[in-house]
Amino acid sequence: MLDEIWDSKMLTNNGPMHQKLEAEMEAYLQAPTAMLFNNGTIALLTALKMLDLEPGSEVITTPLTFAATAHAIVWNGLKPVFADVSPDTLTLDPASVAHAITSKTSAIIGVHVYGTICDVEGLQRVADEHGLPIIYDAAHAFGATLGGIPVAKFGRASVFSFHATKLFNTFEGGLIATPDAEDRERIYFLRNFGILNEEEVVEVGINGKVNELQAAIGLLNLPLVENERIQRRRLREIYCEALGDLPGVRLPVVQDNVENSEQYFPVVINPQRFGRTRDDVYNALKERQIFSRKYFHPICTDFEPYRHMSIISHRNRPFAEEVKSQVLCLPFHSGVDDTDLADISAVFHAK
Known part of the structure; x- marks a missing residue:
């Protein structure tokens, strides 16, 4: 694969390896939108940014998670609110989320921990009652399904980590998956500085791109x-x-x-x-x-x-x-x- 990368003369910027792995992720996760990132934290930052939440509003999540979940909320100019976990699954407890909702609440981030899936039905009921979007931090849930449905199809978006410690990894990496194909363009701009072409920038974006070496590692690891x-x-x-x-x-x-x-x-x-x-x-x-x-x-x-x-x-x-x-x-x-x-x-x- 290294020879292919050198021959293509593309080391990053949506190269052939990137495009191939992204297509394979879309198929594996059965998600209409599945877009690669350089790490899971940048992917989570971007997923929150995609929602255009009110600055200073509250996002409810679990305290039993990696610090990056809370950090992504703060870096978006939002306030994390921590709700309790369910004793059986150790995932975000819908009843506690309901207690945590205020007039300032703008979203919920559920976290699938250890491979255990959130009570997605319970959380969705609470979210629907209050008109709130749900993002799932799915760093621990790559390949997981509920009733045959891949986890990437639940909520407004799911964010995966492909860090070296994960079941599937690209050494460093991440991905946003959503059940809506129309999200693809917005995420593309958010991931790539908002660049439309050589002369136009149409969005306040970040550099979340995956390089070709990361993508090649992913292509080698996925069959394993x-x-x-x-x-x-x-x-x-x-x-x-x-x-x-x-x-x-x-x-x-x-x-x-x-x-x-x-x-x-x-x-x-x-x-x-x-x-x-x-x-x-x-x-x-x-x-x-x-x-x-x-x-x-x-x-x-x-x-x-x-x-x-x-x-x-x-x-x-x-x-x-x-x-x-x-x-x-x-x-x-x-x-x-x-x-x-x-x-x-x-x-x-x-x-």
């Missing part, structure tokens, strides 16, 4: 995705069998009619029932050179820019505040071998 997912499904079964009988260790939720992306394998450790904390397990694994992730911890409202903000919940205490110190993502990829699995099991079963 399904085999990796198969291996991760098998790993999921092994983890569930090894850890399923442990009191105080909650396995990932199994959602009806959902094909999981197989991005992460999170467990929730209740220290009172399990007898050890999440951090105890994390450190014991680390001593064996096994690196799990306290993901997400800290949550957004623990970070300096958002520390003054509360989490709005229909419960007496936000569940996000409780679960943030209990979630642990175990190693979840085809490189996990039998020795790793034995060590992980030993740590969890240690007295």
Whole structure:
């Protein structure tokens, strides 16, 4: 592929590799609009910009997410409002979103976490009741479906990350998918400085383009995705069998009619029932050179820019505040071998 890039004499600016990968993404995600970006954060910034929201208005999202979700709201001149998560899925809770809506609310950002899909029907009902658009941060949900429908078809837009840590990656990269083919032109201008031609700029745009090397990596990686997912499904079964009988260790939720992306394998450790904390397990694994992730911890409202903000919940205490110190993502990829699995099991079963 490098030879093809050198022969084309195009390293960026919508080159042949870019065009081919974008077409393959449109087919894979079954989305009328699927447009590549240089990273997921720029894609999320652009998706919000596409909505033309009132400056200073409020966008409701979850605190249990990567900081970029909240940052994209602020960089658009908007105010993030954090609503609680559902205890079963750890995704944005529709009832808490309803509590968080004010006259200043302009949009909702749901986040599909760990491969678990948001309650898209519940969130859509709340959004429709108040006339609000929904964007989904789908960084963890590449390839996921609900009732056979790809996640890219839900909401006003879905934003994917193709960072190197993701199931499908272009080293760095991202994508906006929407169910409306008419979005393509607007997103194109927003992604490319608003340039119409050599002499005209018609939109205040940003540089969100993917270069040809990134696109080539994506074209090489896409055929490998399904085999990796198969291996991760098998790993999921092994983890569930090894850890399923442990009191105080909650396995990932199994959602009806959902094909999981197989991005992460999170467990929730209740220290009172399990007898050890999440951090105890994390450190014991680390001593064996096994690196799990306290993901997400800290949550957004623990970070300096958002520390003054509360989490709005229909419960007496936000569940996000409780679960943030209990979630642990175990190693979840085809490189996990039998020795790793034995060590992980030993740590969890240690007295």
